Amino acid sequence: MKKINYFIVIIFLPAIIIVLLFLNFVVGPYIVKTTYKDFKIISYSLNGKRLNLLVADTPQKWEKGLMYYKKLQGVDGIIFLFPDKQYRTFWNKNTLMDMDLYWLDNDSVIGKDFLPSIDISKKIVVVNSPKAVNKVIELEKKKVNYFLRASIPGSVPFSMNSSIAPPPVEM
Numbered sequence: 219m220k221k222i223n224y225f226i227v228i229i230f231l232p233a234i235i236i237v238l239l240f241l242n243f244v245v246g247p248y249i250v251k252t253t254y255k256d257f258k259i260i261s262y263s264l265n266g267k268r269l270n271l272l273v274a275d276t277p278q279k280w281e282k283g284l285m286y287y288k289k290l291q292g293v294d295g296i297i298f299l300f301p302d303k304q305y306r307t308f309w310n311k312n313t314l315m316d317m318d319l320y321w322l323d324n325d326s327v328i329g330k331d332f333l334p335s336i337d338i339s340k341k342i343v344v345v346n347s348p349k350a351v352n353k354v355i356e357l358e359k360k361k362v363n364y365f366l367r368a369s370i371p372g373s374v375p376f377s378m379n380s381s382i383a384p385p386p387v388e389m
Contacts (some may be wrong), residue, residue: 272296285312295357303350322353
């Protein structure tokens with residue numbers, strides 16, 4: 219019986235490790251390319267941080283955005299590029315990730331909002347741009363940052379009983 223256990227450890231454990239490494243380094247980048255095959259990916263600087271963003275530049279892409287994505291791989295979020303400046307409205311219908319929204323007038327950030335996943339809010343949450351914008355960036359909100367935010371003086375965490383997102387964090 220002990221010989222079989224050693225055999226399993228010596229042969230199968232390294233094989234499993236090799237398969238996992240293969241999946242991570244070879245198949246992983248392919249998954250990113252095929253998962254986002256309908257989107258162009260750009261590098262964009264937001265508040266001094268370099269981000270890889272999917273580009274939503276058509277009505278179909280604006281409508282779908284990041285709906286149904288549970289987690290992003292290889293990208294930080296999505297940038298919505300609109301041909302004109304208008305007040306914009308975003309909601310969390312079929313949104314499975316918590317997100318930070320940045321409202322942009324050209325490349326200047328004019329506001330930030332939080333949009334909870336539908337799983338967290340249990341109802342549709344709507345956020346509106348503070349003024350007319352022609353770009354909006356949605357970034358996947360990391361759970362750790364969200365819960366740390368509750369300890370920041372002056373910040374208000376999202377409430378399960380609230381019908382709106384918390385006020386924007388000062389930038």
